[in-house]
Amino acid sequence: MKSACLAMLFAFLALLGAGCPHERKTLVEETLDPSYVTAKQRLREGSPDKAIVLFEKVIHKRPTAPESQLELGAIFLHHKKDPIRAIYHLQQYLEQKPDSREAPMVEDMILSAKRLYASQLPGNPFRKALDQAELLDTIDRLEKENRRLASDNNTLKGQLAILSATQTPQPTQPTQTVAPAVQPRVQPARVAAQTPSPATQPSQPSPPAAARSYTVEKGDTLYRISMRFYGRPDKIQAIFEANRSVLKDINDLKPGQVINLPQ
Structure with a gap:
């Protein structure tokens, strides 16, 4: 059992x-x-x-x-x-x-x-062999970087050519010679009364410059966009600040995103 x-x-x-x-x-x-x-x-x-x-x-x-x-x-x-x-x-x-x-x-x-x-x-x-191999590796990396920069440069030139072709020159208006009107002689006291002083003239605010928009492509970075549209890299922070609503950080770019490019 x-x-x-x-x-x-x-x-x-x-x-x-x-x-x-x-x-x-x-x-x-x-x-x-x-x-x-x-x-x-x-x-x-x-x-x-x-x-x-x-x-x-x-x-x-x-x-x-x-x-x-x-x-x-x-x-x-x-x-x-x-x-x-x-x-x-x-x-x-x-x-x-x-x-x-x-x-x-x-x-x-x-x-x-x-x-x-x-x-x-x-x-x-x-x-010596390792030093030579390291030197060759450095040269290879520099050559790749040069090819990438050359490609970006060609892309920028193409975009500039397209922009130049799409901008039609405005026809110049013929100048008309207008004879100066004869102003009646006015007493100095009345002129002073009729002409407002510069301090009293209201200043007209200048309209804000419109920001451009850009659709992010594959491989884009804020550095490349800054170089492409401004020709220098110091606009990275300005682009990021203008797009804080869609970018979490400067590396948060995704293909298809539409971002604003400040003036």
């Missing part, structure tokens, strides 16, 4: 342990994982070794954990000065999130790790 009861108890516990397969495989978002949250806390407390253990725990229990890979890469590069392990984890991040916004930064971190590895070799035999 006792053995039968134990067998039924074990069977019941096995059913409870099995549960629903879908529920067992459900994982919370990586950055909400308790181990990830605690690892970030340990890192802020200045305990990178404890953070490493917790980040590795996240990686081992998840099919992909790009954020933990990135954190480990940064720790091994900046805290542990271990370029080999840093490169491994950073490359894992790029494999899992190749099109992320942080991908260019991660590529720079990998390059820094390679430089660190070369500098740790006896005699630093690859120093």
Whole structure:
């Protein structure tokens, strides 16, 4: 009787342990994982070794954990000065999130790790090669920036040409020579009475200049818009102040938005 009861108890516990397969495989978002949250806390407390253990725990229990890979890469590069392990984890991040916004930064971190590895070799035999590679990378970035500026310049020239073509010149009116009218001679006292003094003449307020509107295109920034319409970058803040009702900050531009361009 006792053995039968134990067998039924074990069977019941096995059913409870099995549960629903879908529920067992459900994982919370990586950055909400308790181990990830605690690892970030340990890192802020200045305990990178404890953070490493917790980040590795996240990686081992998840099919992909790009954020933990990135954190480990940064720790091994900046805290542990271990370029080999840093490169491994950073490359894992790029494999899992190749099109992320942080991908260019991660590529720079990998390059820094390679430089660190070369500098740790006896005699630093690859120093000149690394300096040359860095110089070539700088030249490549400058060439890309020059091409982008040239493209913006061509776009601006095209817009100026369109504006010039759409502005029709106003016909000049022939001037008419009018003979001066003969004014009757008036006594000085009456002239003073008829002519109001400048102080008493009401000043007419000048009408405010109308603001232009512009529809934001893909790739636009306040810097590009300022350069395109004003020819200088110091109008960024003025454009932002004129559009506070639609812009949360200077980077809150979205294609299709209509913004005002102050005079």
